[in-house]
Amino acid sequence: MTGMDRLRGHLVKEYRKKTAKSRAVFHRAEKVMVEGGSHSNRLWRPYPFFAAAAEGPVVRDVDGNTYIDYWQGHYANVLGHNPKLIRREMAACLGRGALHTGFEASHQIELAETLVRKLGGKEAKVRFTTSGTLATMYAVMLAQGLTGRDHVLKIGGGWHGSSPYLLKGVKFHADVGFEGRESAGLLDDIVRRTLVTRFNDCDDLQRIIKENGDRIACFIVEPFLGVGGFLPASKEYIELARRLTAQKGILLVFDEIISGFRFCPSGVQTLYGVRPDLTAFGKIIGGGHAVSAVVGSREDMEGCGRARGPGGRVLFEGGTFSAHSEYMKAGLIMLGHLVRGASTIYPKLARSGEKLRRAIERAFADEGVPARCTGYGNDVVPGSSLFMVHFPREAGLTYKNPEEIYDDRRTNVALREEILKLALLVNGVNAVHGGGSVSVAHGDKDIDRTIEAYGETARLFKKYLY
DSSP states (O other): OOHHHHHHHHHHHHHHHHOHHHHHHHHHHHHHSGGGSSOGGGOOSSOOOOEEEEEBTEEEETTSOEEEESSHHHHTOTTOBSOHHHHHHHHHHHHHOOSOOOSOOTHHHHHHHHHHHHTTOTTEEEEEESOHHHHHHHHHHHHHHHHOOOEEEEETTOOOOSOGGGOBSOSOBTTTBTOSBOOTTOOHHHHHHEEEEOTTOHHHHHHHHHHHGGGEEEEEEOSEESTTTSEEOOHHHHHHHHHHHHHHTOEEEEEETTTTTTSSSSOTHHHHTOOOSEEEEOGGGGTTSSOEEEEEEHHHHGGGTSOOSTTOOOOOOOOTTTTOHHHHHHHHHHHHHHHHTHHHHHHHHHHHHHHHHHHHHHHHHHTTOOOEEEOOOOSSSOOOSEEEEEOBSSTTOOOOSHHHHHOTTTBOHHIIIIIHHHHHHHTTEEOBTTBEEOOTTOOHHHHHHHHHHHHHHHHHHHHHHO
16 A cells, blocks of 8 residues: 555545535435536545535535635635625615516626726627636637637637537646547537647747638637646737737637636736737626626627628527626626725735745645645736645646646646645645635635645645655
């Protein structure tokens, strides 16, 4: 039995001691739900805890355990769980009758006006839907409809939801890198037409666009990479992407589902000074509800409303619950609060993220365990609330792209994704991919307690692995 096996066995035993009720609930869920749930990231081994309540920086499970949470609603809760300013207004909405009607209401106009105003484009237009997956899918459809082209270019390691157009190049495969398909049920033709390029690699981007530019409808990219590693794009890379796509008639699409309103009271694109053709927003803009949006120029967005592309109108209809009035109101409250408090909110988030990243690296170094964090900003993004912890197998690995983060030959992926997860849970912290996102609700005591949990984890790693 290896050290990893012994450590895993120890952690599973400790976790089971404190989560007996969650274990029973999970066994019940397994009988009627696929793998016991509805989202793979919420289902970890040996079983997930089941939440009973959540507020601010913490979540409590059915066993009464409290965890300092950095998953924070899939990175949506930048103010923490269930912020009072939104709950108060939502309670009032329910009193006035907030159940679904299916009719147009004015709150969506106000939220759309806020998005347009904060992106600095008076001629922009917005269409809402209910998930990031739908927003990026519709953005790709719109690009294909407007250009008459059928190829899509994306980043290796970039995750844009479970859209058939984008389920390639998400996970690293030892034999093909980021060139593999991610799901059964995808048409071979769609997979073939999805092209993959390396993040922050200007030479590779130039090569692919030179070879395929006349067939590419859009290049979709996160200017601050999300689950691909919490890595910021270089200014040079983003400016090159804008220049090359404009030259070739390719629509540049920014996926700001995670980055939107996280670094500043707008999209991170404002920090780069680069305006894409289309932007997908989600998570934070919903104020805790199912809201996403596609924002673009009036001319491009009109492709959803009338037949102006070679293939006719793009049927971007959103869905039954699109622009639900209560959801729109929650988003308005959230964005209004972030805009008004920007001068204090964003520096606080950046300071907390910086403190955590530095302290985590120091905690592992003190025990002789090689560890590095990503989530740092760069010369464009001054600070970041995101952090991800990695365990390099190579000395001096600095983490500049998803290949280095997800290639198990270079980084101990299982140690980050499985063992670290359990070790932190046993110590009262919930993390995803080794870290997560700091919220405004995380105070100094929460940060200090989190650092202690990583310190306890580092000592465990040293005992069993080093």
